[in-house]
Amino acid sequence: MGEFELLAKIRALLPPEGHRVRVGSGDDAAVTCPGGATATSVDALVEDVHFRRRHASMRQIGHKALATALSDLAAMGAEPGEAYVVLGIPSDLEEVDCLELLRGMAALAAETGTTLAGGDVTRAATLILATTVVGHAPSSELLVTRAGGRPGDTLVLTGELGGAAAGLVILEQPQATGGIPSEHSSAMRERQLQPTPRLAAGAALARCGATAMIDLSDGLGGDAARLAEASGVGIVIDFPTRLPIMGMVEGVAEAAGVDFFDLALSSGEDYELLAALPKGRVDEAVRAVEETGVGLTPVGALAQDGGVEIRLPGGGLLEPHGFDQLG
Numbered sequence: 001m002g003e004f005e006l007l008a009k010i011r012a013l014l015p016p017e018g019h020r021v022r023v024g025s026g027d028d029a030a031v032t033c034p035g036g037a038t039a040t041s042v043d044a045l046v047e048d049v050h051f052r053r054r055h056a057s058m059r060q061i062g063h064k065a066l067a068t069a070l071s072d073l074a075a076m077g078a079e080p081g082e083a084y085v086v087l088g089i090p091s092d093l094e095e096v097d098c099l100e101l102l103r104g105m106a107a108l109a110a111e112t113g114t115t116l117a118g119g120d121v122t123r124a125a126t127l128i129l130a131t132t133v134v135g136h137a138p139s140s141e142l143l144v145t146r147a148g149g150r151p152g153d154t155l156v157l158t159g160e161l162g163g164a165a166a167g168l169v170i171l172e173q174p175q176a177t178g179g180i181p182s183e184h185s186s187a188m189r190e191r192q193l194q195p196t197p198r199l200a201a202g203a204a205l206a207r208c209g210a211t212a213m214i215d216l217s218d219g220l221g222g223d224a225a226r227l228a229e230a231s232g233v234g235i236v237i238d239f240p241t242r243l244p245i246m247g248m249v250e251g252v253a254e255a256a257g258v259d260f261f262d263l264a265l266s267s268g269e270d271y272e273l274l275a276a277l278p279k280g281r282v283d284e285a286v287r288a289v290e291e292t293g294v295g296l297t298p299v300g301a302l303a304q305d306g307g308v309e310i311r312l313p314g315g316g317l318l319e320p321h322g323f324d325q326l327g
Helices: 003-013 060-074 093-113 164-172 183-195 199-207 220-231 249-256 260-266 281-289
Strands: 021-025 039-047 079-089 116-125 129-137 152-158 212-215 232-238 271-277 296-303 305-309
Touching: 039 060, 060 079, 060 093, 060 129, 060 164, 060 199, 060 271, 079 093, 079 199, 093 116, 093 220, 152 281, 164 183, 164 249, 164 260, 183 249, 199 212, 199 271, 199 281, 212 220, 220 232, 220 260, 220 271, 249 260, 271 281, 281 296
Parallel strands: 079 116, 232 305
Antiparallel strands: 039 129, 079 129, 152 271, 152 296, 212 271, 232 296
């Protein structure tokens, strides 16, 4: 396949451009007129690090590449705007595969109101997708960072944990589905292969006064520690009395011979949102987030002293840690 022919076919697949875009894909640079404040994030997926082609379709890989980047905008409470994608193509990937990958990305872009405004293609030793996303807000004060949490705030969590990690176990060890209903194993694989960026929930939490927020890409333990450090606070989380764990994750851990706590809390890729809220606005936030189609659970509190405590049944503590890209 030729580079320029492929780019022309890719542009033909792109959804309509958003109202902020004046010049989109096809020129030397995109031109946007955003107004207000922008939030920008870069995310990369690398074959055999973040996905395996034997497990995922090209559409699923494209979806995941955009979804993981958009999750960072969700954690800021930003409205999605534009995305720019660099595609590194290995020699064994055909043109039809590249177009399928872009179809998966374009479908999620259309669903979320994201404009695929530009990017690049190049040869690479393995399949790589590097995605830059830009989100928007009327002012910078309306974007939520990790750094605003205060002692006494309530810690809340969207959705459920552990499904993506359990889904990866099932993909790698199919025998781990023994005794697990097919609808549960399918749902866990879906969480791994096609994550959902919690954009509407993030915007709802921002409107309800979230003081700090982070998306759980690297596991609850590690990402809670990042939020605590940025805010200069401590975090206390109760497990299992409060934490919502996806159904049958414990069964997968038992069947695969892996630690349940580690699988549910430290393996990452759930892309749920962990946020701090003033106590008086928790009920309002629960209602607002539930209106977006996802649950919101109070799971702990922010404390004066630094560090993260995950309290186990019987009074024990779980050492918080998460997935390390370079570990």
